[in-house]
Amino acid sequence: MVKKIQKSGNAAQSAGQAASPLSGAIKDSAQQIWLAGLGAFSKAQAEGGKAFDTLVKEGLSIQRKTQAVAEERISEATSRVSTMANDISSKAAGKWDKLENIFEDRVATALNKLGVPSARDVESLIERIDALTQQVHSLGGKPAAVRKAPTKAVAKAPAKAARKAPAKAARKSSRAKAA
Incomplete structure (x- = not known):
């Protein structure tokens, strides 16, 4: 594209000095765009550290909130599991007691039948x-x-x-x- 402008610039110079204010305006405009880019880069460098620190603080805040929510969920789940475990163990204990009573009754009945x-x-x-x-x-x-009274059962x-x-x-x- 630069070659096209130079060719058209050479053609314009041969045509006369009428194209020279246009080329000067283009050069001035390009110079201003370059300087604006440099200014933006400098500003980004200066404020980039501040923006980075701000993002780190926000990330730390979000991490703390997330950890708090996760710990709350874990404690809820732990309490649910412990409640279920207690329920299951009490039911199992009840079943063992019932089984033991049935066994004792049947043994007593069998011994009674034997005299x-x-x-x-x-x-x-x-x-x-x-x-x-x-x-x-x-x-x-x-x-x-x-x-x-003897402590053992009588034969x-x-x-x-x-x-x-x-x-x-x-x-x-x-x-x-x-x-």
């Missing part, structure tokens, strides 16, 4: 023995040593033997009287 006395049965028998011992003592018999065989012993003694005494 194994329960702890309550043994305790009531001990209370009856103690009451009978006191009655015998009050009637003038020898005081017998009071038994304490089936001793319970049957204890039930059969008074029956055998009664049969022997009736035979002895008859003889």
Whole structure:
């Protein structure tokens, strides 16, 4: 494009001095555009640092706000998860208790069917023995040593033997009287 202007400028010079004010105006205009560009560059350099600092401050502010929102969301999610975990653990504990009760009931039923006395049965028998011992003592018999309740369950065989012993003694005494 510069070559075209020079060619047209040379043609204008040969045509006369009429084109010279136009070329001078173009040169002046180009010089002003160049100077305006340099001024803009200088101003951008001077104010660029300030603009950069302003952008950094705004970015820091936005980052803090974002972190605060993220922490709030995390705390909400954590509380929801802990609430759900507590609910699940309480439900599981309830199920385990129910399962344990069912197991204990079935074991007690099976032992009862086999004739194994329960702890309550043994305790009531001990209370009856103690009451009978006191009655015998009050009637003038020898005081017998009071038994304490055993801590373990009584086996089936001793319970049957204890039930059969008074029956055998009664049969022997009736035979002895008859003889």
